[in-house]
Amino acid sequence: MAPHSAVLLSLLALALAAPLGVLAADTHLHFFLHDQVSGSNPTAVQIIKGPGSASNALGGMAFGDTTVIDDALTEDPSATSAAVGRAQGYYMMSSQSGAVLMVCVNLLLTAGDYNGSTLAVIGRDDIMATTRELSVVGGTGKFRMATGYVMWRTNSSSGPDVTVELDVYVAALNGSSTIAADAPVSPIDGGGGAGTGGGSSGKSSSGAAALLPYGWANAVVAAVLVALAGCVW
Template sequence: MHDFSNGPNASAIVVAHGTGPLLGGSKDRRFGDVVVMDDTLTEGPNTTSRALGRAQGFYIASSSISSDPTLHVSMDLVVTSGPCSGSTLAVTGRDNVLAPVRELPVVGGMGRFRMATGYVLMKTVNWHGNDVLLELDVYVHA
């Protein structure tokens, strides 16, 4: 999952600036920031890897403790290739961004994933400024 806030191809845009404390290590992200995303999901970590879908939704800087940068994430994983193309998974939950692995619940889906349950394990692969590359391992019961 390529979540880029910088450059001409930004996929994550701050739509509301929070007024709380800065998040740990950040120069411009604050408690209360709301970011809308339309991130590319690829098979591998390179932007040139085969595209599998999109992660569309938002996240909110939800912790007021600067040493505990935590987000509330609400996103749809939209599959754009393969036999599940056009299907989506709804994911929402707490993302403690400094944890090596975070678990977010799958709370539903559409298409081939109608009434799905499961979870997503999220790992940070690379984090530079506000640009983040995440690895998502998705486990679904449909």
């Protein structure tokens, strides 16, 4: 095989992979999670009690303790501000030597352009740290095949009840949709940069790229490069 033919085949392989990166649309979401343990209608309920000794740093939680949640997500730190979704899943005390949780939660969005879409979040929550980073490992709807991360900060606490500020940064692939840069702003459509503590008043922090059906793009690029390769063989 001639050297230039090998080069063309290499370009073909790169071209087939490239659209997956080109079609990524970056989105920044900002909202607050309210973990309500106390009261007559808690949104966080312990379902497993571990055998370990209690940790004062987590209000009496011990290693192995597991709590299921259906926490409210709101636009602002106040629990009575506009609702934008629910955080549904669980967290457990996963360290024998510190106040560390393993968090596994689906962020169900219920307002604005992302109504009905979800983000799957999992990670290590060292609650004594100012900022914790958790992973976005998937999603549905407009966030199908999403990847990214969440900057997770404790905003306030009252006894066992905690309000957490979330800055979510995701890239998603959707072969049939476009997230328009001039779309109407929704409470979960960005704004309130990391650590500001403010509400969501702006659009997605990085805008968005049109998402085109990548199957046709792959086919066209492949056909052109194969034709070129055939001419020089």
